[in-house]
Amino acid sequence: MKDFDQIIPMLQGGEGDVITGIIDTEARRQKVSFTSEVFPVRHMAISRRPGPAVKQLESLRAMRVGMIPGTTWEQAVIDAGVPKSKRVAFRDAELLVAGLRTGQVDAIVMTVFDFSLAKKHDAELVAGAFVGKAGAAALAVRHEDGRLLEALNGYLRGMQQARHTLLFKYLSEEALTLIAQARRE
Numbered sequence: 759m760k761d762f763d764q765i766i767p768m769l770q771g772g773e774g775d776v777i778t779g780i781i782d783t784e785a786r787r788q789k790v791s792f793t794s795e796v797f798p799v800r801h802m803a804i805s806r807r808p809g810p811a812v813k814q815l816e817s818l819r820a821m822r823v824g825m826i827p828g829t830t831w832e833q834a835v836i837d838a839g840v841p842k843s844k845r846v847a848f849r850d851a852e853l854l855v856a857g858l859r860t861g862q863v864d865a866i867v868m869t870v871f872d873f874s875l876a877k878k879h880d881a882e883l884v885a886g887a888f889v890g891k892a893g894a895a896a897l898a899v900r901h902e903d904g905r906l907l908e909a910l911n912g913y914l915r916g917m918q919q920a921r922h923t924l925l926f927k928y929l930s931e932e933a934l935t936l937i938a939q940a941r942r943e
Contacts, residue, residue, distance in 0.1 A: 761849075763828020766790055774808045776910070779871075781830045787796060789812030791901050793910045795894035796935055797871060801834040803886035804873055805865045806858050812865050812886030815839070821864035822846050824857045834867045840899040853881060871895070885936060 803812035825832040833853040848854040877883045
């Protein structure tokens with residue numbers, strides 16, 4: 759899929775039955791139904807060494823900030839008050855991180871989870887200030903697919919211990935600390 763903002767219309771049009779790894783938002787709940795939380799979500803400002811960490815949202819507003827249109831990452835950038843003239847759109851996370859690496863942007867906004875995965879490939883990424891409120895990633899289905907939603911929630915309840923095991927296996931110590939911090943703030 760080239761444009762993330764097409765994922766919900768594609769689901770509604772029958773081009774799939776479940777969306778994975780989507781963040782549950784009020785606006786999206788108007789269009790689709792969400793399962794219980796798969797993993798916690800918190801957006802944060804990310805920079806790259808040798809540049810400084812983005813410690814304050816005020817400094818983020820003065821930077822060229824990369825984001826992916828149609829995502830909560832973009833909405834977090836908008837909500838943080840980054841002027842439109844300072845926002846730079848990228849098609850996907852790989853290009854977004856590459857834009858930071860090549861200096862096309864000074865910072866990006868992504869979730870702690872995605873930061874942890876990206877940092878495994880680029881050790882120079884630096885976690886900064888949290889942006890916005892804590893949320894949840896979940897699975898999404900069409901509103902009329904209540905039986906599927908019920909089955910997925912049952913599966914997720916049964917997989918709760920496995921989810922924790924996988925989070926500890928695949929996320930770095932830094933990411934686990936950031937998730938704990940995000941839940942407290």
